[in-house]
Amino acid sequence: MQMELHTGIDLAVALVRQDNLTDLLRTATRQLSKTFGLDRCWALELDMSGRTLHCSDLGEAGEFDCGDFSHPFAHVLRSGQPQALSRAASHRLDHAGFQALFEASGRPRSLWLEPLQDEGGRLLGVLVLCRDDVDWQGVVEQPLYTGLRELLVRQWVAQLRTRDQAWQRRLLKRSLDQLHDTETLRRRCERLARTLVGGSESMVQLRTQIVRAAGSQLSVLVQGETGCGKDVVARGVHDLSARASGPLVVVNCAAIPDTLLESELFGHTRGAFSGADQAKEGLLAQADGGTLFLDEIGDMPLALQSKLLRVLESRRFRPLGAREERHSDFRLVAATHQPLQQRIEDGRFRRDLYYRLSQFPLRIAPLRERPEDLESLSRHFIRLYTEREGSGPMGISSHALHRLADYPFPGNVRELRNIIELACLHTPAGDDIQPEHLHLDGLPEAPSDWGGASVPLSVPIPIPGLPALEEIQDLKAAAQAFEAAVIRARLRQYGGNRAQAAQSLGMPKRTLAHKCLKYQVTVS
């Protein structure tokens, strides 16, 4: 008796020490084998679906389908009653899986199959005891056996509960993470919608993509027609990224002469070339820790494209005239209104650079393809105007919106903005903009690529006093004459009001005044 008590306590301690179900079942079966002189002992666990019995000690042979009643385990589980199975009866059972287990058990003379369930009747699995002695009552009616079986059931339930709780916790955490991700994405998209306005499907998708791009370190290539918002998108990527507190360095590759672009980007040492009186830090170095925005990348000279590709691969570069390389940790955002594929075909843009730049491509639809955005954009520009001027129109009438919807907006959102700002000037404060306030047929606003492909050379400029395009010999003088003519015409249009003329041309009054002085433009 004393001996039995000791054995019982040792067994109980071994069981309660196990901290996972697999170890618990393994320990229990080993201890039962040892204590009751069994040849083999298995504990099969019912899975969560309740359809499969499984014993990890048996490997692949340890999987049994509970719906297959030709298997004695399925039968025992269904009846809820233990069953003794003789060797002769086992031989007769025509079930390949059971025969494999029987073989693995060393073909004992007798098997004891006992379903285990918790207090509430929930099935846990099956205990299989194997030995040559057929007197099972002598074992399973012993207090030591029944006590251990009860302890095993309790520990089994506790392990399942812990596993369920851990699983529930994991599930909860995953759902919370997902919620958090969705919530963060929603909040960031909302924030972006304040500067990148528009409720069209393509704008909503674009904002989601921008937020995703901002969360990565990939190079972003923004493509879209002139004036459709590439600059706004590039700023959005920077502002929503982890680099937002770092610098955003903007380089317009089309605005800097080819000869200067390299030294602007890479920087130079003193005396690196004639005229380099001072060492100068390049824009690549200035973008360290932030974002480098290469606008109009399609205009970058081929030779510089190869150098940029090398920088993008290593983030290392050598300033002109320098011996040492420098490192800059920047994220690249590039933009272009040019069809880069076409430029690649024409041999004017490197294909490998294109792939490097467009790790995360973003495409902005032209305004004419998303007329749903006209209203929200118009109201946005009216609000900006009113905030800046202190007063302005109340809104825009539906007739005016219809008129806008019929216009193709070759200059995209920039053109819409100019049209609305001009309309604001003509609309009494507090009224709605009406169709007659919209100047849609006037001069096309000068886009950033004025004089480029979008203005065919054969089209005469409809401003008196200017030479025909093919007669121009001094481009700078012609451009200045053109600028002066536009300013003069605009001043005439506004009866000499410089504030309004400057406003309509999208320039500060001070700049207009300076240009009037320079070109000697006077309109009374």
Ligand SMILES: Nc1ncnc2c1ncn2[C@@H]1O[C@H](COP(=O)(O)OP(=O)(O)OP(=O)(O)O)[C@@H](O)[C@H]1O
């Ligand atoms: N979705 C938008 N919401 C609010 N403002 C916009 C939007 N798209 C463009 N804009 C405004 O339109 C004007 C032109 O936009 P932006 O400069 O970003 O165009 P772009 O595509 O970079 O032009 P370019 O090809 O000439 O460089 C800016 O005043 C900008 O703020």
